[in-house]
Amino acid sequence: MNWITSYVRPKINSMLGRRDIPENLWIKCPETGEMVFHKDLEDNQWVIPSSGHHMKIKAAERLKFFFDDGAYETLENPKAAVDPLKFRDEKRYTDRLKDAKAKTGMDDAIVNALGTIDGLPVVATVQDFAFMGGSLGMAAGEAIIRGFQAAIDKKRPLILFAASGGARMQEGILSLMQLPRTTVMVDRLKEAGLPYIVVLTNPTTGGVTASYAMLGDVHIAEPGALIGFAGPRVIEQTIREKLPEGFQRSEYLMEHGMVDMVVSRLELKETIARLLKMLLNTPLEEAEAEPEEVEVIVAEPVEETAPAQG
Structure with a gap:
């Protein structure tokens, strides 16, 4: 029995309130060696965000x-x-x-x-x-x-x-x-x-x-x-x-x-x-409809008439 690992270390950990960390909490990228957080990798469909390596x-x-x-x-x-x-x-x-x-x-x-x-x-x-x-x-x-x-x-x-x-x-x-x-x-x-x-x-x-x-x-x-x-x-x-x-x-x-x-x-x-x-010859999503053109009608200017002479 190793006295340090079997007795001393557990005692210190219990005093400091340490908890065992799961071994698979971090995953190493096979290409770059970068450590990626397990949850982040799972949310990214098991694709390493930085290298794009597909696990x-x-x-x-x-x-x-x-x-x-x-x-x-x-x-x-x-x-x-x-x-x-x-x-x-x-x-x-x-x-x-x-x-x-x-x-x-x-x-x-x-x-x-x-x-x-x-x-x-x-x-x-x-x-x-x-x-x-x-x-x-x-x-x-x-x-x-x-x-x-x-x-x-x-x-x-x-x-x-x-x-x-x-x-x-x-x-x-x-x-x-x-x-x-x-x-x-x-x-x-x-x-x-x-x-x-x-x-x-x-x-x-x-x-x-x-x-x-x-x-x-x-x-x-x-x-x-x-x-x-x-x-x-x-x-x-x-x-x-x-x-x-x-x-x-x-x-x-x-x-x-x-x-x-x-x-x-x-x-x-x-x-x-x-x-x-x-x-399947299924119509793709229709493009967003363009705004309808609004016909602008410009009123013709009204000719001023001279006042009648009395």
Whole structure:
């Protein structure tokens, strides 16, 4: 036992009335090292105010910021087989799932929600990286299909927020089969004449990039997001060449035509609402009416008449 830390310090703290400070009260910016107050960062949608660095955000918080007044209704995810291959590495797959569910409070990596943005009814599908790296397994695939089907049934546009490390290795070929299944649903949504907008967040990689994440009508990327199939290190080791600066980042991909625009999270809602109004041929908000011109009538001067002579 350390006498100073176990006895002296607690005694001094109690005398001075000190309280333990939560460890997550301040958050360090990964780019600049600046310390940002937790509440300020949360109010700014987890975007560092000074550097503009986009931190990862939970699915529930993203939906709250995205929908009008933060109001939305979530769809129940369909049931899927759990651990179909009885997979085990350092831990059993079932144990990993239990840990992820306890950590995030989610059934799997996908959340589907119904709500409005700028008054337009939409379906939003969000992939949460906190749940096993947003990996795509059978349960996630079924949930994505449920989101597309809801959009078709309710005749609403679909906005998908992608965030994933790729297919879920613990489910092997069954995970890879979700790629063509979700691709079929993209085709059905387009056959119904409904817009499909994809928001690529950090990171979007692997089989997700090779399927539904790159099949949208419009592709929007958050600033600095890593987007690609294989990671930069794997590519460098394969081709034995140094990659260009910023390779596979949002800004580089927009310059080379892989994404349509890079938009800050703070401006996503307004940007998507404007795009949907154009795609749905919905009239944009009418400009403020100009004041009516008032016709000014100028009276003609009255000619003075000379007084009559008596």
